[in-house]
Amino acid sequence: MNRNSRAFAAATLAVTAMIVAGFWIIGSPAHERQIHQDLRTVQALHCLASDIYTSYSSKHTLAADLGQFRCDDTQDPTTHKTFIYHVKSGSTYELCATFLTNNTSDYPNNTPFWRHPEGAQCFQLDASVDVPVAPIDNSF
Numbered sequence: 001m002n003r004n005s006r007a008f009a010a011a012t013l014a015v016t017a018m019i020v021a022g023f024w025i026i027g028s029p030a031h032e033r034q035i036h037q038d039l040r041t042v043q044a045l046h047c048l049a050s051d052i053y054t055s056y057s058s059k060h061t062l063a064a065d066l067g068q069f070r071c072d073d074t075q076d077p078t079t080h081k082t083f084i085y086h087v088k089s090g091s092t093y094e095l096c097a098t099f100l101t102n103n104t105s106d107y108p109n110n111t112p113f114w115r116h117p118e119g120a121q122c123f124q125l126d127a128s129v130d131v132p133v134a135p136i137d138n139s140f
Contacts, residue, residue, distance in 0.1 A: 044077075048066060056091060056127035091126050092124065094122045
């Protein structure tokens, strides 16, 4: 094996190692799509919670279901079913969705309310209090 062949083999090995390391560090494209789908789910939940807050502010009562709200997306993108909405007592309620990823350890510090494990998760909200800020997907 001559000097050029060894250099070519070393360069090929280095590039391959960098590609593998990149996928290991940032995750696969499929995992990134799951993260962005979960982020869209959180943004849809935030939209619904904002509508519920606005409605409660004017009527001082919680809606019986999600059918009256203006948000375009009332369906969980993971299950393709309507988000789960449970009225609790007074002005409290919960919104539930299914998530593809666990972001409990790596979510932005300024949006801790929307942290979730993988799988089903319910968020406890109060319609008399403004909705916690949702993270923004600025990757596109």
